[in-house]
Amino acid sequence: MKEHLFFLRRYKEALRLKLNAAEDLLVNGQREPRERGVCRHLLGKVDRAVIEQAISREPLRSDAAARAHMLAGAIRLTADVGVLLAYLEALAHVRSRAEAAQAFAEVVQRIDFAALSSTRLGRLLQVLTTTFVDHERVQVLFSLLASGAFRQALDAAAPDLPPEVAEVVTPLRAVHRRLLEAEPDAAPPAILATGLEQVLSAPDPVLRGYAEPLRVGLLELALGPAVPAALADRAVGVLLSTLPRSGDTYAHLALRRSAQLLAHHSDDRARGVLEELRRAQPGLRAGERWLAALDGRRLGRVALTGELPARGRLAPGFWLDGQRPVWVRTASTPAAERLA
Secondary structure (H helix, E strand, C coil), X not given: XXXXXXXXXXXXXXXXXXXXXXXXXXHCCCCCCCCHHHHHHHHCCCCHHHHHHHHCCCCCCCCHHHHHHHHHHHCCCCCCHHHHHHHHHHHHHHCCHHHHHHHHHHHHCCCCHHHCCHHHHHHHHHHHHHHCCHHHHHHHHHHHHCCHXXXXXXXXXXXXXXXXXXXXXXXXXXXXXXXXXXXXXXXXXXXXXXXXXXXXXXXXXXXXXCCHHHHXXXXXHHCCCCCCHHHHHHHHXXXXXXXXXXXXXXXXXXXXXXXXXXXXXXXXXXXXXXXXXXXXXXXXXXXXXXXXXHHCCEECCEEECCCCCCCCCEEEEEECCCCEEEEEECCCHHHHHHHC
């Protein structure tokens, strides 16, 4: 209580509190804070309206450092979301990123997202995008998205978010929904790719430190047909080797990566992935079949998997781009021009 009284004594003029005689004695340190009712009544006068009016007046209005210092004391008296947000906004302009990040984490724990308005959520996310950058921003937002109340509040507020906030948050929300929530997501491929790019911007040790389900999900998403090749390269280069090499998941993703490379005619790179898979899981039939096709005779993008027929016109083959068996129609030399 004495800490609160010191705050009131220091900012009595700025807050312009109307005190009765007993309260004035308390604030000025001439009376001990022994009567609980009197103390509660006094502290109750420091509400959001009083604080917002104080920081809208000089000298606090134009002095961000002084404003942040005053609000640091005010948030000990009230849990009002408006005051908490004002504190974070002031802090983002005057303190180091580390200090602002610590304050952000502490303040967020005090917010009831179920009761948070769209406007205030937008302000909170504005602070998030200002305080955190790159992979730190991703990790903070993902930690918030772990809360069902925050997800519901964000989805409800999405149409009203400031454009600069939506540009950052919407792609990451789409990636989180796809990877970690049992809900379908109809986000356009470009939005998912943007979110994936933000996630994969983290340093290698951070990506490798994610839980295995998240690493697998990132790889599944990166190997999708609409994802830019650079993102697929980044995800596979960092994450594929982190999976247990004897497991079905590793084999599945290694084959998907090989298929992706074969479809883009990157045969040498596909061979490298398949040979790594062979070392990890010798005898895997699909991998052995694809490697044999890469080493076999070819007609364009079709590898011949057997001898040309002594009779008949069909020869077995393997279509590298689609990774499936096909039949190749053969003909004698005189008939070749007619068939072409």
